[in-house]
Amino acid sequence: MAVVExxxxxxxxxxxxxxxxxxxxxxxxxxxxxxxxxxxxxxxxGVTSMVPFLEKFFPDVYTKMKQDNKISNxxxxxxxxxxxxxxxxxxxxxxxxxFASSITRAFGRKPSILVGGAAFLIGAALGGAALNIYMxxxxxxxxxxxxxxxxxxxxxxxxxxxxxxxxxxxxxGFQLCVGxxxxxxxxxxxxxxxIKDGWGWRISLAxxxxxxxxxxxxxxxxxxxxxxxxxxxxxxxxAKLMLQSIRGTHDVQxxxxxxxxxxxxxxxxxxxxKNILQRKYRPQLVMAIAIPFFQQFTGINVISFYAxxxxxxxxxxxxxxxxxxVMVGIVxxxxxxxxxxxxxxxxxxxLFISGGIQMFFSQILIGSIMAAQLGDHGEISKKYAYLILxxxxxxxxxxxxxxxxxxxxxxxxIFPLEIRSAAQSITVAVNFLFTFxxxxxxxxxxxxxxxxxxxxxxxxxxxxxxxxxxxxxETKNVPIEQMDRVWREHFFWKRxxxxxxEGKQTVVP
Numbered sequence: 001m002a003v004v005e006x007x008x009x010x011x012x013x014x015x016x017x018x019x020x021x022x023x024x025x026x027x028x029x030x031x032x033x034x035x036x037x038x039x040x041x042x043x044x045x046g047v048t049s050m051v052p053f054l055e056k057f058f059p060d061v062y063t064k065m066k067q068d069n070k071i072s073n074x075x076x077x078x079x080x081x082x083x084x085x086x087x088x089x090x091x092x093x094x095x096x097x098x099f100a101s102s103i104t105r106a107f108g109r110k111p112s113i114l115v116g117g118a119a120f121l122i123g124a125a126l127g128g129a130a131l132n133i134y135m136x137x138x139x140x141x142x143x144x145x146x147x148x149x150x151x152x153x154x155x156x157x158x159x160x161x162x163x164x165x166x167x168x169x170x171x172x173g174f175q176l177c178v179g180x181x182x183x184x185x186x187x188x189x190x191x192x193x194x195i196k197d198g199w200g201w202r203i204s205l206a207x208x209x210x211x212x213x214x215x216x217x218x219x220x221x222x223x224x225x226x227x228x229x230x231x232x233x234x235x236x237x238x239a240k241l242m243l244q245s246i247r248g249t250h251d252v253q254x255x256x257x258x259x260x261x262x263x264x265x266x267x268x269x270x271x272x273x274k275n276i277l278q279r280k281y282r283p284q285l286v287m288a289i290a291i292p293f294f295q296q297f298t299g300i301n302v303i304s305f306y307a308x309x310x311x312x313x314x315x316x317x318x319x320x321x322x323x324x325x326v327m328v329g330i331v332x333x334x335x336x337x338x339x340x341x342x343x344x345x346x347x348x349x350x351l352f353i354s355g356g357i358q359m360f361f362s363q364i365l366i367g368s369i370m371a372a373q374l375g376d377h378g379e380i381s382k383k384y385a386y387l388i389l390x391x392x393x394x395x396x397x398x399x400x401x402x403x404x405x406x407x408x409x410x411x412x413x414i415f416p417l418e419i420r421s422a423a424q425s426i427t428v429a430v431n432f433l434f435t436f437x438x439x440x441x442x443x444x445x446x447x448x449x450x451x452x453x454x455x456x457x458x459x460x461x462x463x464x465x466x467x468x469x470x471x472x473x474e475t476k477n478v479p480i481e482q483m484d485r486v487w488r489e490h491f492f493w494k495r496x497x498x499x500x501x502e503g504k505q506t507v508v509p
Contacts, residue, residue, distance in 0.1 A: 015255040015479060017163050017247030022223065026246075027170050029218035030113060030157050033150035034174040035211040036120050038181020040143050041301065042329065043204050044086045046189025046322055052198030057133050058082050075447035080440075081133070087439035088137050089144035094432035096148025101425035103149075105272070108228040109157040110219060116149030117216030121209055128206025143208065144432075150215070151428045155412035156420060160225035161246060164479045168343035168409060172336065175405035179336045181211070183329030190322040226256075227417060230263040258481040262417035272422035281423075283493045284415050287472070288423045292431035294464035295407035298359060299457030300399045301435055302442050303328065303392060311389070324389050331393045335400035347476040348406050349468060355402020356465030360458050362395035367454030374451070403464070407431075413475055414483050 047053045054062040061079045064071055096119075104112045123142030130136040154174055162170040188207055192200030223246070229239040239259070243252045276285050311321035339351060366388055374380045380388075415423040445453050473486040473493070487493040 015164060015247075016249050016251045017255075018249070019163070019166060020246055020248040023161050023170075023246050026222050027158055027161060027173060029215070029222060030154050031173045031177040032211045032215045032218065033113065033116060033147075033154040034177030035181040035184070036143075036208060036215065037147050037151060038178035038183075039185045039208050039211065040089060040140075040147065040181075041178070042182035042185030042325070043189065043208065044089075044140075046185060046193070046325065047201040047204050048082060048085065049321060050189075050193055050201050053201040055198075057085070057130075057136060072447065072450075078443045078447040080444075083440045083443055085133075085137060085140060087436045089140045089147065090432045090436035090439060092141040092144025093148035093151065094144075094429050094436065096145040097152050097425050097428040097432065100149040100152035100428075101421050104153050104156065104424075105421040106232070108224045108232055109153045109160070110222050110224050110228075112149045112153035113157065113222065114216065114219040116146045116153065117212055117219055119143070119146035119149065120212035121216060124206055124208035124212055127208070128202045130202075130205070139205070146212070148428065148432070151408075151431070152421075152425055155408050156424050157222075157225060159409075159412040159480060160227045163247070165344060165477055167413060167480065168348070168476060169340050171409040171412060172340040172343055172405040175400075175408055176333065176336045176340055178404070179329070179333035179400060183326070183333050186322065186326040186329040190319070190326055193319060193322055227259055227262070230259055231266055231417065236260065255479070255481075258479065259417075262481045265416070266418035266420075268418070272419050276419045276422055276426070280497050281416075281419055282496050283487045283490075284419065284423055285426075287414060288411055288426040289430050290467065291407055291411055292427050293434055294460070294467065295403050295431065296434035296438050297457060297460040297464070298399055298403050299363065299438075299454070299460075300396070300404065301438055302453075302457070303396060311385075327389070328393055328396050332396045332400040332404070335397040336405055339401035339405050342401075343405070343409070344476055347474045348410055349472060349474050351402045352406055352468040352472070353402075353465055355398040356461050356468070358398030359395050359402075360461045360465070362391045362398065363454045363458035363461065366391045366395070367451045367458065370451035370454070410472070410475060413478075413480055414486075416484060417481065 048058070051062065058079060058081060061082055064075075100112050100115075103115065119142050123139045123144075123146060126135055126139030126142060128139075130139060155171060158171045158174055159167055184207075185204070188204050192203045194200070195203075223242060226239045226243040226246070229235060229242060233239075240252065240256050243256055243259070244250050247255070275281070276288075311324045343351060369384055369388055369391075370380075373384045411427040412424060442453075445456075449456060471492060473490045475483065475486055478486055484497075487497050
């Protein structure tokens with residue numbers, strides 16, 4: 001068995017290829033999973049601020065909002081049942097992501113995307129047709145199952161289909177679709193709230209079926225990634241043909257050999273969840289947990305879930321609150337698009353750090369204005385309400401070009417193939433766990449911490465920005481199958497994983 005020494009290219013341009021139509025179309029279809037995720041985040045905050053929806057499913061909240069003048073502004077929406085409607089989606093996604101890992105590893109990325117799309121469709125139908133709270137929450141649970149599968153498989157699919165030099169932009173396409181989903185939900189809520197007979201919320205919930213249909217039907221036609229073909233079918237010729245097709249060139253030998261080597265190592269691992277605990281994978285394990293944890297403790301989903309409720313709290317009317325949420329959605333989507341254009345030029349660290357600074361200062365200002373101007377009773381003046389809206393837009397922009405897209409991009413590109421599916425499941429599970437915790441506790445936190453809620457999340461932003469500065473190496477342009485060298489060259493992580501391997505690696509053909 002001959003041993004061939006293959007030089008490690010200095011960056012991803014060592015692989016040949018170009019952006020091909022098949023990659024663009026495949027990634028567009030796969031990324032619709034992000035639209036559904038964003039839609040489900042955005043839709044819940046809107047419908048829970050609609051009077052007919054509250055009257056039907058949450059009459060106690062409606063009574064507090066309209067008739068109880070003694071209750072604090074900060075506590076009007078404090079209801080565990082209301083937050084369960086929002087957060088049930090994420091606990092279901094948490095559990096589903098572990099099943100998704102096994103399916104993604106054993107059968108490929110495509111089947112997981114297909115299962116996710118089908119669960120979305122059923123969940124959207126149940127939500128739109130809900131007659132009682134049980135149907136409503138069951139629909140949310142099924143949407144959560146869909147999100148668990150889609151969020152486990154789609155980022156991996158996008159990273160594996162993309163050339164290293166375009167991987168950041170393509171993967172951020174997923175987060176761009178999340179932003180488009182949030183914006184679409186806000187626009188639809190703004191329109192359906194005006195339906196006189198009070199059934200507009202049904203349209204809002206049922207419209208999740210539109211992107212779900214695109215994803216489900218599109219998944220049938222998606223090509224499987226070369227990485228997955230090698231890992232599951234062992235048909236190297238088929239994988240090479242697919243690689244040549246998606247790269248638009250016959251000269252793919254360098255990348256193909258790296259994929260085979262990664263697959264050989266991957267197939268030697270029988271228990272990936274146990275294996276990820278090994279010392280050599282310590283940096284990846286830390287990032288798989290820390291990045292999604294920090295992403296949720298930016299406080300962004302407070303804005304995404306509850307923006308209309310938050311705007312009602314500071315004194316904007318129902319329609320104005322929904323319109324304000326639309327404005328926030330436009331800012332977020334635009335900022336994510338900007339991130340998509342610059343991430344592979346400026347790198348991940350610059351965006352993480354600059355976005356963190358922007359989020360910190362805007363959160364401190366929001367908390368300070370609410371502390372000075374919004375008491376337990378009465379309303380804040382309109383000029384301060386709109387100043388808070390502007391600051392929230394600045395905060396959302398900071399998130400949308402940093403922790404929003406990079407919170408999904410960086411974990412999906414740093415894991416070696418042998419632990420990739422398991423590690424991505426950990427990332428998704430941690431994300432869902434803390435999304436659930438934040439969603440379930442925020443309205444209660446707002447009631448008890450009041451304006452201090454924003455200082456709480458601002459403090460976490462400082463911690464995560466320092467973490468990135470010292471512990472996250474730059475990953476732009478590094479081929480996904482050679483990512484281990486960034487840890488070996490990092491001042492801290494090389495003490496744990498060992499010194500870097502100089503200039504070459506061994507491939508067994």
